[in-house]
Structures are given as structure tokens and as C-alpha cells.
Amino acid sequence: SALFSAHAGQYQQLGARAALFHEQFVQALTGAASAYASAEATNVEQQVLGLINAPTQALWGRPLIGNGADGTAANPNGGAGGLLYSNGGNGFSQTTAGLTGGTGGSAGLIGNGGNGGAGGAGANGGAGGNGGWLYGSGGNGGSGGAGPAGAIGAPGVACGAGGAGGTAGLFGTGVVGAVRG
Numbered sequence: 001s002a003l004f005s006a007h008a009g010q011y012q013q014l015g016a017r018a019a020l021f022h023e024q025f026v027q028a029l030t031g032a033a034s035a036y037a038s039a040e041a042t043n044v045e046q047q048v049l050g051l052i053n054a055p056t057q058a059l060w061g062r063p064l065i066g067n068g069a070d071g072t073a074a075n076p077n078g079g080a081g082g083l084l085y086s087n088g089g090n091g092f093s094q095t096t097a098g099l100t101g102g103t104g105g106s107a108g109l110i111g112n113g114g115n116g117g118a119g120g121a122g123a124n125g126g127a128g129g130n131g132g133w134l135y136g137s138g139g140n141g142g143s144g145g146a147g148p149a150g151a152i153g154a155p156g157v158a159c160g161a162g163g164a165g166g167t168a169g170l171f172g173t174g175v176v177g178a179v180r181g
Contacts (some may be wrong), residue, residue: 003005025044056083068129071117076102078114078129088129091117091142091163096121101142101163104129111135113166116142120160128166138166 006009053063059155060083071092076099078089091102091114104114113129116139125142141163160174 010105011132046157053082067111071102074128074179076117078102078105078117080105080129081107081111081114083108087111087136088139088166090114090139091126091129093118093142094120094123094145096120097145100124100160101126101145103127103163104139104142104166106130106166107132107136107169109134110169112137113139114172115139116163118143119145119163121145122147122160124160125163127163130166130169132169134169135171136169138168141165 022140049063049065053066054060056064062080063082063086064084065086067087068081070089071078073092076092076094078091081088086108088105088107088111091104094117097120099120100123101117101119104116107113108178110132113131113136116126116128119125119142123145125144128139128141138180140158144160144163148158159161
């Protein structure tokens with residue numbers, strides 16, 4: 001009886017370990033399946049948007065659905081959003097003195113305009129992009145750049161003006177321009 005009792009105890013321990021291993025294996029497999037499904041769904045979404053946007057991109061130079069690209073140092077103005085549903089890209093904020101901030105991109109039918117970029121020292125901020133034609137708010141104008149300090153006993157140089165805010169669509173809110181730097 002002692003032999004069978006010890007054998008039964010070892011069998012129960014082995015069974016508990018097997019159940020724990022099985023539970024961990026199922027959790028790992030479920031996590032991997034979720035990650036795979038998410039990656040595949042994202043891939044399919046990009047392919048479908050590519051098919052939908054290709055004709056309008058070829059005809060009018062902007063997609064049907066999709067946000068505009070944000071401005072860069074090389075191309076400071078934000079890109080226009082898609083014709084149907086999207087937001088405009090934000091203008092680039094300049095770091096070089098004297099350069100005006102990038103203009104925010106305009107939205108399509110429904111969406112918000114991109115914000116204008118801040119101007120470099122002594123330069124104006126970029127204008128905000130226009131909101132959607134039907135619904136959307138205009139983007140904020142970019143801040144004007146700070147004016148450089150004057151020499152001792154001399155006045156400082158004027159700072160840049162803030163960019164104009166974007167206009168709203170039929171339903172939406174227009175934006176007042178930004179203040180001087």
C-alpha cells in the first residue's frame with residue numbers, strides 16, 4: 001500500500017505539471033495567433049487603402065482617404081488630406097532664423113486642417129490648414145519666431161508674426177492665428 005501511495009503522489013505531481021505546461025502553451029499560442037492576425041489585418045488594410053486611393057492619387061495628386069504628411073525641413077508645408085475623409089498634415093517648425101514656418105495642410109470633405117509650423121527667429125509662423133469642406137476645424141497658426149536681442153544700448157529686432165488660423169468647413173470652428181514669438 002505504501003508503494004502505491006508514493007506512486008500515486010508522484011503521478012499527481014506529474015499531472016499538475018503537465019496541466020501547467022498545457023496552460024502556458026495555450027497562452028503562448030493564443031498570443032502568437034493574435035499578433036499574427038493583427039499583422040495580417042494591418043497588411044490587408046494598407047492594400048485596400050492603396051487600391052481605393054490609387055485612382056484619385058493619379059488624377060488629383062491626393063488620396064481619397066488618408067491624412068496628409070507632416071512637413072519636413074526639405075518640404076515645410078503639410079500635405080493635403082484625402083478628398084473624402086482625413087486631416088491635413090502639420091507644417092514644419094523652423095529652427096533656422098529667418099525662415100517662415102510651414103503651412104498646415106487642408107483637410108478634404110471631412111477632417112481638420114493641419115497646424116502651421118513655428119517660424120524661425122524673427123520669422124512668421126505658418127498658416128493653419130483649412131478644415132473640411134463639410135465638417136472640420138481649421139488648424140492653428142504657427143507661432144512667430146522670437147526676435148533676436150539688440151546690442152547693449154540698441155533696441156532688439158522685431159519678432160515674427162503668428163500664422164493665420166485655418167478656416168472651418170460648413171460645420172466646424174475656425175481658428176484665430178497664433179501670437180508673436
